[in-house]
Structures are given as structure tokens and as C-alpha cells.
Amino acid sequence: MSTQAATAAARRSKLTPEREAELFEAVICLLREGGYDSVTMEGVAARTKCGKATLYRQWGTKPRLVTAALDRSRCAVFTGIDTGSLVGDLREAARVAASHRERDAELMEAVSQAYIQHPDLRAALRETVIEPEVAALDAMLRRAVERGEIAADNPAIGFVAPCFMGMLRIERLFEERFADASAMRTFVDAVLLPALRAEPRAAEAPEA
Template sequence: MSTQAATAAARRSKITPERERELYGAVLDLLREGGYDAVTMEGVAARTKCGKATLYRQWKTKSQLVTAALDKSRRSLFTGIDTGTLAGDLRAAAVAAAARRGADTELMEAVGQAYLHHPDLRRALRETVINPEVAALDAMLRRGVERGEIAPDHPAIPFVAPGFLGVLRVEPLFEDRFPAADALPAYLEAVILPALGLTPPGGHRPAP
């Protein structure tokens, strides 16, 4: 844990877990209702009957509060995935991500434009939301290398996490091509696993 994260955790420890969930819930509701610009410290304070000074003391800025709420809502996305094979891990991750598709899409759309125009939000989102997801996928790849499933210098390795997470982000823009909730698992089978050499000839998924 970074020094900044440890400091933030220490500050938040003064708020009970129940109160923290209430505050984060208010933030997410405001995001869904009106996007990033609709979230204000004043608005969260009013909805939760929390002092505005308390919010600033705990999170310092709106961007930190928003990203903390997003991080809390997504923290368990890839937690605990370790099937014993790289293909199994990636398939489990794709299923987990697809199951969260609806809820995540609303929130990502809400912060999408703000991400481009607010550097502080961009930095905070990368630290608390994007980087942990990338790290989890990279860990699956490292385990695959250690088991001898793929070579450590396989040229597809650097592109797995960007491709995997990229489909999640752009899927709403291509609803005509991805009408079902299983777009990411399908992409995994059609593109990522063949690129890693983890599917048999013809690209068919092996029988369980």
C-alpha cells in the first residue's frame, strides 16, 4: 500500500463501515443521476446528513471521493480468481466482468467525459480503479508463465490487459455488434486465448 493510500485509509478509519457505505452510495447515485458534474461535496453532505467539513477532511477533493466510491463498488471484481490454469483464470475474469456489465456501464459512462477533462480525476481513477484491475490480470499472466503455459517473452502478453479492459469500456459504443452480455467472454475465446496459444486448432473451447 502506498503512503498516500495508507494515509487515506487512516483518515477513513474514523468513519464506521456503515457510514462509509452510505456516503459511497450517495456518490454513486449522484453519478448515475447526473454524471460527474452533478456530484458535489455539498450534495453528498445533504443527502447523507454529513458535515461537509467531514467529507473534505476524509477525502480532500471530490475526485478522491468519487474514485474511492468507484473503487469500493468494483474492488472484488477479480478477487480470489485462481483456477490453476491461465485460460481458466481469464475465463473466470471475463465471466465476472460480464456479470457486472450493467451496473459498471452506467458508472463508467457517468465519468467518461470527466475523465478526459479533469486530470485529478484521471489520476485518481488510474490509481484506485484501473491499475488494480490491470495488476490482477498481469498476475494471472505471471502465474501462467511460472507454470510454463506461455513463454515469458510472448509478444501478446503486454496487450492482454489493455484488450480485455478495452472491450469493457467500448462495448456500449458497439451494441449492434455486441448485443449480448457475453461479449467479453466471446472476445476472450476469439482473440485473446488464440493470441496466447491457449486454444486448440480451430479456436474451439476445450471441453470442461
């Protein structure tokens, strides 16, 4: 552990897990109520009866506090998925993503504009929220290459994670097209698998 990381860990340890959870809940509530701009250190401190200096000591900046709260509130979506085949992995990723859609959409919409406007928030979200999910999707593709399911030089490989994550982001912008809960599964079968030239095995083929 680096000196900087050790110092940060020591600072965070001064708050009990229960108190930290209370602070994060206040951040999430403020995000839901008014978006990223409605979250202030003063507002979180007032809502939780916590000293503003404590918040700065623990997290340093508002983007780091918001990112920590978002990271704590979410469940890893794609980490741990390993069905033994690429088709199975991507379909399971689609199923899990669809099950999280409504719960996560509200929060993601609350910070999406801020993500574009605030580089410091963007960097923090990428590190703690986005990159772990992208890494999990990339791992599915690496395993598929190792199993011989797809060619290592297939140019579509590099676009799978961005397309998958992008589809999750735009679903709600096109609700008239993607209102059905099976939209992500259709996206996998109709777009990703053909681009990867991955064929479902008999046990994985769509039901007639």
C-alpha cells in the same frame, strides 16, 4: 504505514462505517443522476446532512471522495481467479466480467468523460479501481509463463490487460455487435488465446 497514510486513517476513523457508507451512497446516487459534474461537496453534504468541512477533512478533494465511493461500491472482478490454466483463467475472467457488465456500465459511463477531462480523478481511479484489476490479469499471464503455457517473450502478453479492459469499455458502444452475453468469451477464444498461442486442453475445449 507512512505518516501521511496514518494521518488519513486517523481522519477517516472519526466516521462510523455506517455513516461513511451513507456518504458514499449519496455520491453514487448523484453520479447516476447527473454524472461526475453533478457531484459537489455541497450536494453530498446537503443530501446526507453532513458538514461540508467533514467531507474536506476526510477526503480533501472531490476526486478522492468520488474514487473512494466507486471503490467501495464495486466488487473486485478479477482478483482471486486461478483455475490452474491460462485458458481457464481468461474464460472465467470473461464470465465474471459479463456478469458485472450491466451493474458497472452505468457508473463507468457516468465518469468516463470526467476521466478524460480531469487528471486528478484519472490518477485516483487508476490507483484504486483500475490498477488492481490490471494486476490480476497480469498475474494470470505470469502464472501461464511459469507453467510453460505461453512463451515469456510473446509480445501479445503486454496487450492482454489493456485489450481486455478496453473491450469491457467499448461493448456498450457497439451493442449491435456485442449484444450477446457470450461476447467476452468469444473475444477470449477468438482474439486473446490465438495471439498468445495458448491452446485449450481437452477438458477446456469448446463444446461441439
